[in-house]
Amino acid sequence: MYTDEQLNCTDCNAPFTFSAGEQEFFAAKGFTNKPNRCPDCRAARKSQRAGSGGGGGGSSYSGGGYGGSRPAREMFQATCSGCGKVAEVPFQPRGDKPVYCRDCFSQRQSYR
Structure with missing residues (x-):
């Protein structure tokens, strides 16, 4: 054939x-x-x-852990609900949920 x-x-x-x-x-x-x-x-x-890091997805950047460069993640400042220090987080806090700094977050067990 x-x-x-x-x-x-x-x-x-x-x-x-x-x-x-x-x-x-x-x-x-x-x-x-x-x-x-x-x-x-x-x-x-x-x-x-x-x-x-491509893959043909049509994305505007190459990321995904293949060694490509990725734009810097936008960080937001918030007051830690645990210790009161200024924390940088990768999301815009809305105010209706507690926000923790890296140290306080790692000490909490509820995220696991």
């Missing part, structure tokens, strides 16, 4: 074989497009994306 097909890589312009087995796999996965890149360029691109 499928036969090997010669394609040219869009990155390096080298010819590569789109094998009958690969075509069958693509069809089973529901892929309708043929690959644009040779296996070497595909692997290089995949490792580049993984190394930069």
